[in-house]
Amino acid sequence: MGAEGEVFGPYELRRLLGRGAMGEVWEAFDTRRERPVALKLLGGAVAADPAFRARFQQEARLTARLSSLHVIPIHDFGEIDGRLFVDMRLVDGGDLAAAVRAHPGGLPPGRAVDIVSQVAEALDAAHAAGLVHRDVKPSNVLLTGQRGGDFCFLVDFGIARVAGPSAAHLTSTGTVLGTTAYMAPELFTGEPATFRSDVYALVCLFYEILTGARPFPGPDPVAHMGQHVHQPVPAPSWARPDLAVFDRVVAIGMAKDPAHRFPTPGALADATLEAAGRTGTGTAPVGAATSLLGAGTAGPGTAPARPGPGPGWHDAGGTGPVTAASGGPNGAGGSGGAGTRVGAPTPGRPPAPGLEEPAGRRRPWRWVAVGLAALLLLGGGAYAADRVFDLWSPGAVPTARAVAPPLQSPRWVEVSPDGRRAFVSGLGGSPTPSPSVAVVDTATDQVTGSVPVGTFPGDLAVSGDGTRVYVSERGTDAAPGSVLTTIDTSANRVTARIEVGPAPSGLALSPDGRVAYVANEGTNAAPGSTVSVVDLAAGQVTATVPVGQGPSGVALSPDGRKLYVANEGVLTGVGNTVSVVDTATNAVTGTIRVGDTPRGVAVAPDGRHAYVASQGTAQAPQGSVSVIDTASDTVTATITEGLNGPIGVAVTGDGREVLVTSYGSEAAPGSTVTVINSRDDVIGTVPVGQQPFGVAGTRDGSRAWVTTRSEFWLLEFPAR
Structure with missing residues (x-):
């Protein structure tokens, strides 16, 4: 699609950072504002689809308005010479997937809780704007590692969609968008993505960074379908007994029925913080995701109040109400106090890097463009998915040796x-x-x-x-x-x-x-x-x-x-x-x-x-x-x-x-x-x-x- 040195409108393409089925991401130089940027260029085939173009315009506008410190800022978007583009901030660092690979036994629980709290804040801001991310996964979380600790950005809202029964669903009928290892069960059966679908994906991410392995380690997307829909929710303690304090959090967050999950990402973050407090090793810094759930007046960008499951809500094991998930009158947790405006610095956490710092000798984050998310045509519900699973699983004969x-x-x-x-x-x-x-x-x-x-x-x-x-x-x-x-x-x-x-x-x-x-x-x-x-x-x-x-x-x-x-x-x-x-x-x-x-x-x-x-x-x-x-x-x-x-x-x-x-x-x-x-x-x-x-x-x-x-x-x- 692009070539090194090519001039694309006001942008000079300098280095390809990633390529997917639907587009490319380049390190580019914006000659108008004289700054380096990350430039996403979408392929001509998808740009020629009127439904896709309409959805792209709608969601890019919404994403650009998000004020969370943990969402990559979008500078500009639009169309040049028939090609759709998104101009984003170029930041330094690596992604969370690389951190998981470097720690095959899982990250320290305090660090994992802190990361999830930051991602939860980004999702709360997106949900407040009526936007469902739909592709929460480690490779879409950027860790800058600046100023003595993790600072997280949630990226790639490229397959997000507007939530709500009255929203226009601009995807093709029967198409499931997302990465199947982190997708909620209802998405495989034709149900629309909701805020609680993002909660499910965030808990899958939490499980992975805690244990070093995905909750359902299927070898392919079709195996993932059967596992998410039918297999019981795994417990972190199965991998490591010391993680048993998080078993209940994972069981609720990955409940098959969306109504039984945490009502918001922030409520999930509160539950992880409360569980981490029971480990006896201290908790992670409390981030803005938690303060969003305070009982004070909501500030700009605060997630809207949404009804929780009600006072009779119990976790997946039926062991009792979960205070962290349902403490507030609207199903949001928190311990009271004045609400904190999204974007305010959080005590104990490194502040966000300056928005326009020059790149200098930075190592740009090599993140994957929109399109690496799995596109899976199911054509009709769980039964169809299961039949495909059967057809795609010929099995294998093991070798044997005496021990x-x-x-x-x-x-x-x-x-x-x-x-x-x-x-x-x-x-x-x-x-x-x-x-x-x-x-x-x-x-x-x-x-x-x-x-x-x-x-x-x-x-x-x-x-x-x-x-x-x-x-x-x-x-x-x-x-x-x-x-x-x-x-x-x-x-x-x-x-x-x-x-x-x-x-x-x-x-x-x-x-x-x-x-x-x-x-x-x-x-x-x-x-x-x-x-x-x-x-x-x-x-x-x-x-x-x-x-x-x-x-x-x-x-x-x-x-x-x-x-x-x-x-x-x-x-x-x-x-x-x-x-x-x-x-x-x-x-x-x-x-x-x-x-x-x-x-x-x-x-x-x-x-x-x-x-x-x-x-x-x-x-x-x-x-x-x-x-x-x-x-x-x-x-x-x-x-x-x-x-x-x-x-x-x-x-x-x-x-x-x-x-x-x-x-x-x-x-x-x-x-x-x-x-x-x-x-x-x-x-x-x-x-x-x-x-x-x-x-x-x-x-x-x-x-x-x-x-x-x-x-x-x-x-x-x-x-x-």
Whole structure:
């Protein structure tokens, strides 16, 4: 579009700073005012679109009027020789994305809170002008780093739009604008962008700069769609336990329903400041974003009062009202006091750099022009997006290698949320092996701890923050166990033992980690056929749910509302059903017929499908995997290819593959893991040791571990 040295009206193009699908950004010299500027030139194709030109004019005028210190000033905009342009201030520094790359473990919490507070102020000013940004992300936040601290600018309002039901929506029907890693779920289903869509994106940004990783690490835009719409909101403590004080803030800010989010970016900023105050390490400097929410008279540019969710508003976990988000009568937080005018210097924060300082020896910020934001044509709602996700996810077959077995006889395996530890149950120790749980460092494959338990373990579950492991002590058919054991992973010791039903087997935790569901398989002599609902804080069973014969595996939907229980049968009887339990009422709401002897069950991360591994019988040893549509609770596919007595089943963290262990039988032991993609196609089998049993993977879908009769195997997927 442009060339170095070219004269464009009064501007001399000096250096290309960035290029996107819709335009370029140049370092240029304005010969009229004799100053360096950042000049955005939009492509001829978009400029020729009358609707785009109208939207460009409308939004450039609004953006130019924003008075926030944290919005890049626009000097001029318009059209020269048929090309649209925006003349902006050229500033020194780098972007927030570069800061995140330089700190892969996340920024210090105080710094992260301060940055979010500044960006929140910019968004409050934009919202006060009726403008929704729609592309809040780290690469659109500039850090000047001047005068002893971060000073942030929110940039690139190039795809912003006017908010409100009466505003003219000048985008094409069915087009979603934005960067999918930070887009609110409603934007994928055809809903218009709102102020709370920006709140969602800002919380995604906050999560990323806190932890060093995006909340949904999908490999492509289509994966992001499924994750934002269907997967539960991740907690920062899953990555780092010390960030647990921010879990509630993230849960509210990323609520699927916009009405359940913080009403304004400033309210979000207040909540982060309040949470940071609970860390005991001090808070970040309080910025103008917080003072905007004071109870005094609103100054120029202050965000308009908007109704909050009301006095009954609770966070996503239903744990109570959030004072920081709903303290004011209009849903805005703050501790009272006179309101501060936008643009006033903020104590404790470096002042804004002078507006017209000469560039001199500066290193201009190399930011990306409008157009790098993802443009995704969905054509119609969440269903269409999900179908595209299916079509674009052929899956991959991992490689396998044996690692040192942590126990003589491994049984089940689970992985900590951060992927750094694997917990393996079975028989270990010498000279006489005894029931125990081994802790494996996944970076070195070395055993770092071993915890004895009472009787032979049935299943494992790891808490969301990785601080506790729960083990069902199944015992043997001759001497069934009846205990759910809690292990403190920091000390590798048993801290609680809770009585449940006979021969407890499958185990699942609620998303908030407060409730455990234990399948009591029982025996002929000690019938089980129940699920114990355990209040983990109180250490007691609060409900017992009758299910099918000999329940074995259990799995919860991501939202925690449905429990799927595979009814295996007992010694003299073969089960072939899955019970569906409504966790709100602890009542069975459906029974689904599956293959004979169902052992394992897993639910996909997006919650749309459950997979049941049925081992089969002596007459039909191949077994099967049943695919259940969780919306209708019906079997939509039955897979038998590549199977030999399946027992364990897991879905990779990105939802692309289902892994099934083929245990076989004593007469014909299995020795493979079958890989099924999201289209229910068997795409390969991976050889492992004899009689593979348990399987579990990391949240990012890159690795999984398999227990066999006497070995331990690591599965590694190719880079996504």
